[in-house]
Amino acid sequence: MRTKENNVKSGKEILDDFFQNISSIKGVDDKIANILSELYKTGKFTEKNITNKIDEIRQENDN
Secondary structure, eight states: OOOSSOOOOOHHHHHHHHHHHGGGSTTOOHHHHHHHHHHHHTTOOOHHHHHHHHHHHHHHHHO
């Protein structure tokens, strides 16, 4: 936890902020942002899970 004297964010705080605001980043697709954010929140943010979810989106777009 940050105090007035210690104004440096922890790595977890930086990641929490990033994934909370990822959908507001210009150029980031909403579906991708939501998937990445959800995987992070649920503790399933792995290369395999990310790849699987992106493949699912590609298949949906092909249909």
